[in-house]
Amino acid sequence: MLSTALITDLYELTMAQSYLENSKVGNAVFSLFVRKLPKNRNFLVSCGLETLIDYMERFRFGDEELMYLRSLNMFKDSFLDYLREYQFRGSLYAVPEGRIVFQNEPILQVEGPLPDVQILETLVINIIHFQTLSASKAVRSYLVSRGKGLIDFGLRRAHMPEAGLYAARASYIAGFSGTSNLLAGMKFGIPVFGTMAHSFVMVFDEEIEAFRAFARSFPERTVLLIDTYDTIEGAKKAVKLMKEGVKVVGVRLDSGDIEELSKAVREIFDREGYRDVKIVVSGGVDEYDINRWLSAGCPIDAFGVGTKFITSEDAPYLDIAYKLVEYEGKPKYKLSPGKATFPYKRQIIRHYSDGKMSYDQVVKYREGGLVELVVDKGTLKKPLPTLKDIRELLMEELKTLPESLASLEKSDYRVDVESLT
């Protein structure tokens, strides 16, 4: 079990030691929320809670961590003893994964003794931020995909493998059909896709030889990459193969003028009666491309969505914060310009009109609303939903999304935060 305890900024621990020394060990509530949505996002998808709970269970200070902290000559033995015994026994109030959230809404609230909840700050922000970012980017492709397939091809450009793994999880929740990422396939049971790269084609003296060789190895799942030399010629070779009796499931286009090429390739196949051969498009694809190509009537059946999704290229971070909102029952807030916060533990009440979301209220916490008590004093209240459940929850949620928010054009949603100061 790999410890996650040092996924922590130093100041969490200096503060915790000082809290303990100054008897600031009362009940505290921290709230995780996004101050302002990025300019290219109309809403966010809450994501990452299961991962956070997994990482929090491994937030334990072992010998290696304690030896390192001791070597810094900053911490007292009594504090290191506190860390050795540390295990989260507080409560988590969360918006379930797969729900839609907005600015100033508490995605997660952590309650417990002040030092215990303070030292989780870095981990909590890091884990929830990334999957919420990823799901919120991925769902934009889903919303313009008109039922076509979407496959996560991002692993190679993810910010390290761990980001690739959890972005794949987030994209599956957000409606993708699968991923090229084998680790995500193994860990989360997400369907995996993939056939060949340009290198495969280039190793053979003739392109058609490469196609034939691959079809021999995978007769039931041959998708041919046809743009290595000339896409139109590649499509003709695919036809030649099919006339020889080889089954070709689809072809992939990874470069060039996709609008023109996808139409030309479709025509070549249709003319010869191969109407079932699918066209997959990849290569720097994002939601804007998908929307433009499908609006232009391009006959594309599936998209490989990679780099721009996995780095959330047009908004690579959220303005997310984890702020103290309540201490020993008293409201806490700060006034820093542009960074003011709202006090007290909160609930989100969503109002609907004609089946569509109309506005949200963020009120003082009470039961009944988007926020649920998930972990009660260290104990999980009920089993966490499966990945499929989360995905289905989001699909239901999207039906209530107003059309303006579902589009790629910027649109704002009303969130009223009750003043409690």
Next chain:
Amino acid sequence: MLSTALITDLYELTMAQSYLENSKVGNAVFSLFVRKLPKNRNFLVSCGLETLIDYMERFRFGDEELMYLRSLNMFKDSFLDYLREYQFRGSLYAVPEGRIVFQNEPILQVEGPLPDVQILETLVINIIHFQTLSASKAVRSYLVSRGKGLIDFGLRRAHMPEAGLYAARASYIAGFSGTSNLLAGMKFGIPVFGTMAHSFVMVFDEEIEAFRAFARSFPERTVLLIDTYDTIEGAKKAVKLMKEGVKVVGVRLDSGDIEELSKAVREIFDREGYRDVKIVVSGGVDEYDINRWLSAGCPIDAFGVGTKFITSEDAPYLDIAYKLVEYEGKPKYKLSPGKATFPYKRQIIRHYSDGKMSYDQVVKYREGGLVELVVDKGTLKKPLPTLKDIRELLMEELKTLPESLASLEKSDYRVDVESLT
């Protein structure tokens, strides 16, 4: 030992099985290079090789991985046996970490039997891409920092903890003074920094009480966060404390008009004779801010550089590729529009004029140049440099960087790729 073998796109394995079945097991060379620099980058810093070698050593298919792959019903037993025995025994030709590289230059070349080097594609791109991206972003802050301190504060907004860890490593190579990231401190020996957050100040009834409490806990390293309520009032409280005999090392400003506030705070301290108190600035800081503030004469001693660095916000990915360039001694290249590649294993020859880099040539491989044989048929040729060595190499390298490339303004560098087709 955690296996890294499934940090792999499915198509690497489908291709490998087909290579084996079609007797395509000859000697291959793949080249990792960046096609085109992002618009906000004048050069890149080669980074991540040590990490890659670490991850490659753990690229072994164990029972769990093989059981999963078997469950896909795509792979033959003979291929799964090949994977079970897999261990990289090929060669790595690399530009050492800490050297400056440009478009079309082979940062890494991997040579060995075709299936063996093909299946590493995803891992190789992922690992080298991220640290090269991070070091290339971080060094921009270093180049405009005029000797002031730079501290990585990015962990919370990193794309998962692993990205936070390796970005910290890259930033230290690129001249940062340290990090807030404890894991990076433990793993790489990078100096760690950090004191308090706004929550600490807010827990106490009075701001000055919080300052006093912290100073009691850490009398030798008190840096006070003074912008929770009012920065100027915060600075005055720091003065009051110092007059009481408390040692204050510095103050941190995390919001507001930094140019105005840093000058006002400096004046408050200087007027009272506290000229040694340092001013640290954080809060969405990037190289453009640092350059603007220091150009405006702001009396800032150190910067906490977080989100925009760790997400490489203005260029969250590089157009990096891992392409087959040679197979059984023959040149390999593709012609896809915008994605053409150059054949053969290569060397980079750098030309200097008056001690400054003037242009590079990318020629057919021979010894003597930026590219070194690092792993020879599975064996490390010599111990890898330490983190400090790499950092020093980059500092030397930066002295040879033409002024135009060292600025934040876009400037291009000439790279001549020898035509070998």
